[in-house]
Amino acid sequence: xxxxxxxxxxxxxxxxxxxxxxxxxxxxxxxxxxxxxxxxxxxxxxxxxxxxxxxxxxxxxxxxxxxxxxxxxxxxxxxxxxxxxxxxxxxxxxxxxxxxxxxxxxxxxxxxxxxxxxxxxxxxxxxxxxxxxxxxxxxxxxxxxxxxxxxxxxxxxxxxxxxxxxxxxxxxxxxxxxxxxxxxxxxxxxxxxxxxxxxxxxxxxxxxxxxxxxxxxxxxxxxxxxxxxxxxxxxxxxxxxxxxxxxxxxxxxxxxxxxxxxxxxxxxxxxxxxxxxxxxxxx
Amino acid sequence: xxxxxxxxxxxxxxxxxxxxxxxxxxxxxxxxxxxxxxxxxxxxxxxxxxxxxxxxxxxxxxxxxxxxxxxxxxxxxxxxxxxxxxxxxxxxxxxxxxxxxxxxxxxxxxxxxxxxxxxxxxxxxxxxxxxxxxxxxxxxxxxxxxxxxxxxxxxxxxxxxxxxxxxxxxxxxxxxxxxxxxxxxxxxxxxxxxxxxxxxxxxxxxxxxxxxxxxxxxxxxxxxxxxxxxxxxxxxxxxxxxxxxxxxxxxxxxxxxxxxxxxxxxxxxxxxxxxxxxxxxxx
Numbered sequence: 001x002x003x004x005x006x007x008x009x010x011x012x013x014x015x016x017x018x019x020x021x022x023x024x025x026x027x028x029x030x031x032x033x034x035x036x037x038x039x040x041x042x043x044x045x046x047x048x049x050x051x052x053x054x055x056x057x058x059x060x061x062x063x064x065x066x067x068x069x070x071x072x073x074x075x076x077x078x079x080x081x082x083x084x085x086x087x088x089x090x091x092x093x094x095x096x097x098x099x100x101x102x103x104x105x106x107x108x109x110x111x112x113x114x115x116x117x118x119x120x121x122x123x124x125x126x127x128x129x130x131x132x133x134x135x136x137x138x139x140x141x142x143x144x145x146x147x148x149x150x151x152x153x154x155x156x157x158x159x160x161x162x163x164x165x166x167x168x169x170x171x172x173x174x175x176x177x178x179x180x181x182x183x184x185x186x187x188x189x190x191x192x193x194x195x196x197x198x199x200x201x202x203x204x205x206x207x208x209x210x211x212x213x214x215x216x217x218x219x220x221x222x223x224x225x226x227x228x229x230x231x232x233x234x235x236x237x238x239x240x241x242x243x244x245x246x247x248x249x250x251x252x253x254x255x256x257x258x259x260x261x262x263x264x265x266x267x268x269x270x271x272x273x274x275x276x277x278x279x280x281x282x283x
Numbered sequence: 284x285x286x287x288x289x290x291x292x293x294x295x296x297x298x299x300x301x302x303x304x305x306x307x308x309x310x311x312x313x314x315x316x317x318x319x320x321x322x323x324x325x326x327x328x329x330x331x332x333x334x335x336x337x338x339x340x341x342x343x344x345x346x347x348x349x350x351x352x353x354x355x356x357x358x359x360x361x362x363x364x365x366x367x368x369x370x371x372x373x374x375x376x377x378x379x380x381x382x383x384x385x386x387x388x389x390x391x392x393x394x395x396x397x398x399x400x401x402x403x404x405x406x407x408x409x410x411x412x413x414x415x416x417x418x419x420x421x422x423x424x425x426x427x428x429x430x431x432x433x434x435x436x437x438x439x440x441x442x443x444x445x446x447x448x449x450x451x452x453x454x455x456x457x458x459x460x461x462x463x464x465x466x467x468x469x470x471x472x473x474x475x476x477x478x479x480x481x482x483x484x485x486x487x488x489x490x491x492x493x494x495x496x497x498x499x500x501x502x503x504x505x506x507x508x509x510x511x512x513x514x515x516x517x518x519x520x521x522x523x524x525x526x527x528x529x530x531x532x533x534x535x536x537x538x539x540x541x542x543x544x545x546x547x548x549x550x551x552x553x554x555x556x557x558x559x560x561x562x563x564x565x566x
Contacts, residue, residue: 007540008503008532014540064347064543220291249291257290257297260347 001132004029010066011036016056023116023124024083030125031056031078032133035070042136044163044274045129046267048078049121049143049150052179053099056080059144062256068264072271077129079121081146083114095179096186102174103150104198106187115187118198122154140164140270144259145223146171146179152200152213159209164273166214166266168259169221172233173201179227201236212243214269216262218252284415287312293349294319299339306399306407307366313408314339314361315416318353325419327446327557328412329550331361332404332426332433334452335462336382339363342427345539351547355554360412362404364429366397378462379469385457386433387481389470398470401481405437423447423553427542428506429454429462435483435496442492447556449497449549451542452504455516456484462510484519495526497552499545501535 005016012035021028037043046069048059056078059065069076082088082101089110091097097111106115129135141162143151148170155165174180175195184195196202217230224230230246237244252258288299295318304311320326329352331342339361342348352359365371365384372393374380380394389398412418424445426434431453438448457463458478467478479485500513507513513529520527535541 007536007538008501008534008544009540010544061539062344064350066540066543067347067547218291251291253290255290256344257292257349260349261291261293264350 001128009033010070012066012070014060014066016060019128021083021120021124023120025114026083026085026088028084028120029056029080031060031076032129033060033066033069033076034133035073035075037134042134043073043075044138044140045075045077045135046270046274047121047139047141047151048076049103049141049147050078050081051143051145051147052081053094054081054147055099058256059259062260063263064260065263065267068267072267072275074267074271074274075133075135077125079125082117088114091186096183100146100183102146102180102183102187102198103154104187107194108187108189111187117150118154121150122158138163138274140274142166142168142266142270143170144168145228145254148172148215149174149180149200153198153203155211156200156203156207157197159207159211162211164214164270165211166216166269168216168262168266169218169223169228169254170200170215170230171227172215172230173199175199175202176232177227177229201233204233204236204240204242207240207242210243212245213237214266215244215246216249216258216266217246218249218254218258220251221254221258223254284411292316293353295349295353297343297349299343302411304366304403304407306403308397309366309368309371311367311403312339312363314343314359315412316343316349316352316359317416318356318358320417325417326356326358327421327423328358328360328418329553329557330404330422330424330434331359332386332424332430333361333364334426334428334430335364336377337364337430338382341539342542345543346546347543348546348550351550355550355558357550357554357557358416358418360408362408365400371397374469379466383429383466385429385466385470385481386437387470390477391470391472394470400433401437404433405441421446421557423557425449425451425549425553426453427451428511428537431455431498432457432463432483436481436486438494439483439486439490440480442490442494445494447497447553448494449499449552451499451545451549452501452506452511452537453483453498453513454511455498455513456482458482458485459515460510460512484516487516487519487523487525490523490525493526495528496520497549498527498529499532499541499549500529501532501537501541503534504537504541506537
């Protein structure tokens with residue numbers, strides 16, 4: 001593992017690392033923010049999953065999250081959004097291939113050999129992080145758009161593992177929107193029964209844990225009505241009695257200006273679960 | 284004037300505008316952040332001047348300044364760093380020509396006709412802003428690197444006009460460092476007597492106002508010893524009795540991670556002058 005960037009930031013360190021991923025069979029970057037820490041101290045981790053076209057850079061440069069992570073005493077880990085590199089399968093479109101891994105394990109050619117972001121995010125990278133950074137086992141997960149989808153499905157598929165989950169403008173029902181239909185067709189094939197394993201709304205049906213979900217969604221988001229459709233998820237959550245706070249933020253769009261405006265709320269929400277009590281576990 | 288971007292952000296609006304500049308004889312972009320405001324309300328302005336290679340985008344995307352501007356009730360205006368466009372004189376180097384206007388009025392060919400960023404920032408753009416945005420006449424100025432140089436010289440050359448001035452990693456003595464020597468040679472010619480009008484350390488000698496200056500400088504800044512040399516300015520300020528707070532921030536570099544870490548302090552410092560009392564005026 002090689003450090004490729006390191007910047008003092010908000011009293012701590014914003015670093016970027018490169019490693020050879022066995023799961024993805026390519027070189028991968030990921031970013032870590034660690035607050036100022038005492039010798040021997042360990043802190044919980046919030047995982048951030050980014051959206052379509054993003055790398056590990058977008059969130060760390062634009063969200064302004066570091067000051068809140070420093071304040072709330074949490075480490076941020078920010079992976080890339082897909083396998084990368086010259087030898088990696090790709091597609092000219094922005095919403096398929098590199099930059100568009102959708103946080104699943106692909107089963108179709110030519111994607112299946114390397115597009116295994118689910119295993120990378122839930123298994124390989126946590127192991128690497130635990131080995132090299134001063135983290136505790138307590139963790140939570142959040143993301144934006146495609147990364148909001150990733151955060152939701154990963155939390156729902158791993159009951160008991162993440163102490164909080166939240167999303168900005170997530171793709172909540174990929175089986176029912178063009179982004180998801182295109183990606184799932186390519187990565188998973190045409191058998192829609194297999195798609196349900198990677199669809200947050202479908203996964204909610206069988207959720208083994210009542211982990212409260214926080215979603216912020218801008219009402220001026222140009223993808224709201226075609227790709228995001230949070231009402232599908234809200235209706236399922238209501239029917240199933242799953243605790244969901246869906247905040248429709250008037251006038252906000254899909255950009256990092258939206259994320260930067262509310263990231264403080266999300267980190268506070270996660271930190272309460274990570275560093276304080278976790279009420280949903282007592283139900 | 285044409286609006287080319289508008290994003291809800293921190294309860295207010297981050298917008299980007301394009302207009303035809305008569306001073307620079309080209310199309311120019313600038314960015315404005317306005318907090319949530321009541322009808323008829325007017326707020327003071329903080330001007331932000333960016334560094335080499337930057338446009339109006341860098342600060343608004345990376346500094347995380349909007350939340351502090353919203354909190355302290357100030358408007359942010361963020362110009363580009365030089366004239367731009369196909370017909371505008373340029374140089375292949377990053378530190379001359381487009382992206383490197385140095386906030387002065389050039390007098391040498393081929394720069395003199397369009398490289399008049401001093402007039403643009405102090406005259407044309409303030410007029411445009413006053414005409415189109417809900418601003419008061421109270422204003423202050425800050426910047427980074429080349430833009431820190433710009434903020435310092437503009438405040439020093441206009442006593443009584445700016446109620447606060449501060450800088451991150453500024454070029455404080457352009458006559459004595461390679462960036463400044465290269466730019467001033469090109470824009471102003473070889474007569475160094477003319478350079479002194481655009482050098483903060485030289486201007487401090489004849490400052491008509493004891494406006495307190497706040498400077499943050501990272502100690503791990505790779506340009507510190509060759510291009511920035513804040514000790515030159517600090518010694519002049521001490522000798523002249525000019526109020527200067529120079530904070531050497533251990534481990535911080537020249538990046539926006541540094542700016543994002545301390546922008547809250549700077550905006551609070553400016554807001555106190557803009558919205559509260561201005562102690563230096565009573566001396």
